[in-house]
Amino acid sequence: xxxRSIIRFLMAAALPFSCSLAAPGADQKKPARLEGEYHIMVAxxxxxxxxxxxxxxxxxxxxxxxxxxxxxxxxxxxxxxxTKLGMDSRYKPLSYELKSEVDGKKGTIxxxxxxxxxxxxxxxxxxxxxxxxxxxxxxxxxxxxxFHHFIFLTRLFDYxxxxxxxxxxxxxxxxxxxxxxxxxxxxxxxxxxxxxTISTTHLKMxxxxxxxxxxxxxxRIPRRISLPEKGIEVVQN
Numbered sequence: 064x065x066x067r068s069i070i071r072f073l074m075a076a077a078l079p080f081s082c083s084l085a086a087p088g089a090d091q092k093k094p095a096r097l098e099g100e101y102h103i104m105v106a107x108x109x110x111x112x113x114x115x116x117x118x119x120x121x122x123x124x125x126x127x128x129x130x131x132x133x134x135x136x137x138x139x140x141x142x143x144x145x146t147k148l149g150m151d152s153r154y155k156p157l158s159y160e161l162k163s164e165v166d167g168k169k170g171t172i173x174x175x176x177x178x179x180x181x182x183x184x185x186x187x188x189x190x191x192x193x194x195x196x197x198x199x200x201x202x203x204x205x206x207x208x209x210f211h212h213f214i215f216l217t218r219l220f221d222y223x224x225x226x227x228x229x230x231x232x233x234x235x236x237x238x239x240x241x242x243x244x245x246x247x248x249x250x251x252x253x254x255x256x257x258x259x260t261i262s263t264t265h266l267k268m269x270x271x272x273x274x275x276x277x278x279x280x281x282x283r284i285p286r287r288i289s290l291p292e293k294g295i296e297v298v299q300n
Contacts, residue, residue, distance in 0.1 A: 095119045099284070099299050101210045105135040106294040111142075115211035123157075124150045128211050140166055146209050154203040154215040156181075159236065161206065163187075172236050183236050194239045198232065202241070205233035210288060210297050218283045220246055222264060245269040254278050254287055257300045261286055 111132020159174035170187025228245035
């Protein structure tokens with residue numbers, strides 16, 4: 064993943080998508096449901112909120128999210144992103160659709176997934192295009208501004224193994240590219256969120272020349288995501 068891509072991942076306004084998910088079978092347990100919201104801050108000022116829902120069964124995971132924020136470079140510009148994502152139990156994508164609206168201009172991304180290949184269809188402003196990517200056997204989605212996607216990586220991460228960084232292939236639909244991220248475990252740390260002390264595991268993610276810090280709670284949910292060199296902070300209270 065390039066430095067340009069990860070910075071755009073954390074700050075840019077882009078297009079979004081949506082997907083359908085397999086329903087659990089009658090012999091499966093009741094799906095586990097996780098809801099939360101991330102508050103996005105730049106230079107100490109909150110610019111937006113992402114609300115997400117993740118539903119898990121024995122063999123499938125789905126997520127939906129709505130993100131509304133203002134462009135930190137132009138406070139008058141408002142961006143809305145809505146995502147839907149279907150995956151297998153290892154967070155490998157099966158379907159994906161994203162819808163975006165930037166100052167009233169709408170766009171969509173729809174993804175189709177085949178062995179070792181991903182194809183995205185883009186539309187917006189009366190223009191349509193398609194883009195294909197080659198991928199490995201195991202990968203997950205980490206799309207621009209969809210911060211809940213970090214949860215999939217932090218749940219794939221093997222905790223307690225500090226011998227060397229763990230590598231993960233990711234696909235970034237809005238950037239039309241793939242990349243590899245390396246994640247290392249730093250150690251246990253207590254952090255303060257809204258006057259509450261939370262026990263977390265501090266992870267370091269390296270994407271090219273860019274480093275992202277994550278503080279993950281006992282449920283493997285990032286409670287704080289930080290890119291200090293850009294003054295970006297994302298927190299779930």
